[in-house]
Amino acid sequence: MKQMPKEYYELLEKLQAVDFALVELTLYLDTHPNDYQAIQQFNQLAQQRKHLKKQYETAYGPLQQYGNSYSNYPWNWNDTPWPWQV
Amino acid sequence: MFTTRKQYEPYVSPFDPCAPILVKTYVTPPNLYVGFQPPNLPQFPLHEALKKGTLWKIFYDPYYSPYEMANKGDGQ
Numbered sequence: 001m002k003q004m005p006k007e008y009y010e011l012l013e014k015l016q017a018v019d020f021a022l023v024e025l026t027l028y029l030d031t032h033p034n035d036y037q038a039i040q041q042f043n044q045l046a047q048q049r050k051h052l053k054k055q056y057e058t059a060y061g062p063l064q065q066y067g068n069s070y071s072n073y074p075w076n077w078n079d080t081p082w083p084w085q086v
Numbered sequence: 087m088f089t090t091r092k093q094y095e096p097y098v099s100p101f102d103p104c105a106p107i108l109v110k111t112y113v114t115p116p117n118l119y120v121g122f123q124p125p126n127l128p129q130f131p132l133h134e135a136l137k138k139g140t141l142w143k144i145f146y147d148p149y150y151s152p153y154e155m156a157n158k159g160d161g162q
Contacts, residue, residue, distance in 0.1 A: 017132040024141040028123065035125045 011056050018049045090114045111152050116145050
């Protein structure tokens with residue numbers, strides 16, 4: 001039975017937290033285009049998210065498809081766990 | 087002290103079958119009182135923001151019922 005390690009879930013939760021903050025900041029910045037500090041925070045979080053994504057993908061495979069993520073060898077984007085199985 | 091919890095007194099009829107509830111409360115969303123969001127509001131740390139559903143502290147509103155308030159209060 002395939003079980004994902006604890007780090008898998010921690011990494012996913014970190015990614016989720018950063019993604020949520022990015023969504024909030026995007027919505028905020030839509031109405032506050034010249035809030036410099038929020039833009040700085042947005043860029044820091046975007047960088048942090050890239051780093052987390054890289055970290056996740058080297059360990060557990062692609063997050064997205066169609067060129068948004070690098071692929072492992074062999075082609076395994078359809079491996080379990082799928083998002084709803086996590 | 088400012089609170090988003092407002093109250094009203096429902097009409098109590100002399101023929102009410104059960105004991106009347108004299109004061110009823112309801113919670114109003116915090117964004118009513120903010121209008122255009124000012125910059126640099128205090129924020130939650132990321133993990134907490136994810137759990138609480140908002141990045142900015144003033145918009146956190148657990149919407150407890152008065153009965154839940156009794157034992158849980160505002161913390162979560």
